[in-house]
Amino acid sequence: MSNNNKKWFSLNLGRKEKAASGSCSCGKTSGGCGGASNSHHITDEEFDVAAINASIGEERTKDGFEQVFDVKMDRRTAFKKLTASLLIGAGAVSTSCSVISSDENKEKSQIDWEEQFKGNYKLMTDEEKNGTVDRLVRSYQLRTGKTISMSSKNAEEDVLFGYAFNISKCKGYMDCVNACVEENNQDRNSQMQYIRIHEMKDGKGFNFNEADDNYYHEVPAEGHFYMGTQCFHCDNPPCVEVCPVQATWREDDGLVVVDYDWCVGCRYCMAACPYDGRRFNWSKPEVPEAEINHNQHYLGNRMRKKGVMEKCTFCVQRSRAGKNPACVEACPTGARIFGNLLDPDSTIRWVLENKKVFRLKEDLGTEPKFWYFMD
Amino acid sequence: MKSNINMMGKIVCFSFFLLAFFSCKHHENEYHSITDKIEAESKNYHGTSISSEAYIGEIETIEITEGEHTFLIPERKSQIKSYACTECHSKPLEKMQRKAIKKAHWDIKMDHANANTMNCVTCHNPDHMDDLKSLTGNTIDFNTSYNLCNQCHTKQFEDWKGGAHGKRIGGWAPPRASMTCVNCHNPHKPHFESRWPARFNTQKVKERE
Ligand code: SF4
Ligand code: SF4
Numbered sequence: 003m004s005n006n007n008k009k010w011f012s013l014n015l016g017r018k019e020k021a022a023s024g025s026c027s028c029g030k031t032s033g034g035c036g037g038a039s040n041s042h043h044i045t046d047e048e049f050d051v052a053a054i055n056a057s058i059g060e061e062r063t064k065d066g067f068e069q070v071f072d073v074k075m076d077r078r079t080a081f082k083k084l085t086a087s088l089l090i091g092a093g094a095v096s097t098s099c100s101v102i103s104s105d106e107n108k109e110k111s112q113i114d115w116e117e118q119f120k121g122n123y124k125l126m127t128d129e130e131k132n133g134t135v136d137r138l139v140r141s142y143q144l145r146t147g148k149t150i151s152m153s154s155k156n157a158e159e160d161v162l163f164g165y166a167f168n169i170s171k172c173k174g175y176m177d178c179v180n181a182c183v184e185e186n187n188q189d190r191n192s193q194m195q196y197i198r199i200h201e202m203k204d205g206k207g208f209n210f211n212e213a214d215d216n217y218y219h220e221v222p223a224e225g226h227f228y229m230g231t232q233c234f235h236c237d238n239p240p241c242v243e244v245c246p247v248q249a250t251w252r253e254d255d256g257l258v259v260v261d262y263d264w265c266v267g268c269r270y271c272m273a274a275c276p277y278d279g280r281r282f283n284w285s286k287p288e289v290p291e292a293e294i295n296h297n298q299h300y301l302g303n304r305m306r307k308k309g310v311m312e313k314c315t316f317c318v319q320r321s322r323a324g325k326n327p328a329c330v331e332a333c334p335t336g337a338r339i340f341g342n343l344l345d346p347d348s349t350i351r352w353v354l355e356n357k358k359v360f361r362l363k364e365d366l367g368t369e370p371k372f373w374y375f376m377d
Numbered sequence: 378m379k380s381n382i383n384m385m386g387k388i389v390c391f392s393f394f395l396l397a398f399f400s401c402k403h404h405e406n407e408y409h410s411i412t413d414k415i416e417a418e419s420k421n422y423h424g425t426s427i428s429s430e431a432y433i434g435e436i437e438t439i440e441i442t443e444g445e446h447t448f449l450i451p452e453r454k455s456q457i458k459s460y461a462c463t464e465c466h467s468k469p470l471e472k473m474q475r476k477a478i479k480k481a482h483w484d485i486k487m488d489h490a491n492a493n494t495m496n497c498v499t500c501h502n503p504d505h506m507d508d509l510k511s512l513t514g515n516t517i518d519f520n521t522s523y524n525l526c527n528q529c530h531t532k533q534f535e536d537w538k539g540g541a542h543g544k545r546i547g548g549w550a551p552p553r554a555s556m557t558c559v560n561c562h563n564p565h566k567p568h569f570e571s572r573w574p575a576r577f578n579t580q581k582v583k584e585r586e
Binding site: 158159160161162164166168171173174175176177179180191192193195199215216217218219220221222237320321322323324325326330333334335336339340341342343344345346347348349350351352353354356357369371375377 | 410411412414415418419422423424425426427428429431432532533536539540541542543544545547548549550551553555556561569571572573574575576577578579580581582
């Protein structure tokens with residue numbers, strides 16, 4: 003990787019002097035195959051960062067809808083995006099075949115290698131799901147010395163998750179936002195938040211253009227009401243339709259999820275979402291070690307990386323275990339109601355059948371499973 | 378000529394067929410709307426293995442049945458610091474309101490309806506302090522104090538029974554446990570206080586400059 007002026011990428015597997023066999027064919031997974039030279043100019047970590055940077059390009063750091071406007075995409079950036087993934091894999095090979103790396107480093111590289119070329123989570127068997135989860139847990143342990151628990155629990159039969167939000171109850175406290183950020187290990191640097199609470203003027207209808215979602219004054223403010231938005235887990239999600247690599251999909255219990263390891267960061271889904279439900283990691287997400295939530299799910303709050311999409315998952319790590327999402331639990335007013343739409347005796351069903359409920363942009367046919375109602 | 382017309386007819390027919398096939402792009406669901414789908418798919422709902430029992434945790438609950446709803450609410454009496462009231466209220470009130478006896482309840486300031494509508498004895502029974510009383514003088518247990526509130530707040534009571542009002546305890550899965558009125562509202566001052574939001578996003582401010 004020493005020659006950055008080249009117009010193509012070549013896989014330098016640490017054997018510059020030897021002209022002959024281009025790839026490591028010794029077949030060993032530990033130990034070296036001999037003949038490796040010491041010509042690495044950057045560390046593996048720097049290398050990963052550079053590769054991901056190449057895949058994101060030089061677009062500005064913006065939030066929400068603004069991110070998807072003015073995106074430059076010429077053939078060169080497109081090509082860079084395609085090769086970036088290959089490069090990361092190549093980095094893993096060069097370490098796993100090296101004689102100078104320790105056994106731990108080799109295990110790390112072995113994991114990296116398997117992770118890099120694993121399949122799409124959506125298509126994995128339960129065994130493969132457990133496999134990748136185990137690798138991720140081990141990898142985290144090798145890197146940080148800390149133990150996390152990660153679940154790959156599938157959707158349960160006879161469950162379809164739905165959400166209802168009481169506009170007359172919400173007082174704009176934003177306790178839900180804080181709880182969500184902490185539960186889901188969202189990037190503290192960019193202050194990412196899945197939930198937005200919109201402060202709206204009474205008598206103006208649901209006017210999102212004039213609403214303020216970053217107020218800071220005593221609440222509830224006179225003459226205003228509050229309305230929360232997040233991913234609505236559409237039953238007919240347009241974001242899923244546009245993903246070129248099927249990195250995002252609808253699970254059987256209705257949750258719309260992202261495989262962070264399959265996402266290529268194109269942000270088509272963000273452009274397709276009519277509800278501003280998706281967030282993008284423009285930089286490496288940072289969470290102080292002490293604040294990391296160690297109770298994780300592969301499709302939920304596990305640590306993300308730079309250049310991938312994320313969003314509300316109705317706290318899949320909690321909801322599939324029977325708990326309420328963090329926002330529901332944190333709300334002091336009881337404005338947020340969550341439950342199983344297929345259970346005729348559930349409280350969410352009672353709300354849908356007995357209150358005057360509505361959804362945003364219903365005419366789009368996206369069928370969000372997030373209803374609003376008033377007392 | 379005739380075969381041409383025939384051909385045209387076939388093409389038209391075929392394109393109608395195509396149109397009919399693709400215009401109703403309903404993916405995996407053959408339902409017209411999510412509400413239809415919910416209704417149809419919940420017809421043979423068998424229940425799930427998921428339970429939220431573990432998350433109710435230490436909270437002691439009692440089961441109540443109101444109308445067609447049966448659910449758990451937190452037990453109350455053990456949570457009231459100075460229950461039973463008769464431990465102090467051993468004499469009639471007039472006799473207790475003397476200088477010689479230590480003052481109590483000084484922190485309670487009524488801010489609930491107006492003086493024409495309510496005072497202490499609207500809910501408390503001065504002759505029997507360990508229980509509450511209804512407007513007509515019937516006894517209401519402290520554990521089921523919602524029966525006191527629902528005398529006036531009938532609409533909230535309906536919503537609460539169904540689950541549209543009042544926060545759930547534990548999780549969404551059965552068994553259902555809900556907060557009762559006094560778990561969120563101070564009965565002497567039931568409104569929610571105004572306060573500052575829990576966060577302010579400085580990054581958002583920068584991005585929007
Ligand atoms: S709200 Fe947006 S991100 Fe969420 S499922 Fe719908 S379209 Fe997708
Ligand atoms: S950003 Fe990721 S999830 Fe979204 S469309 Fe692109 S690849 Fe799919």
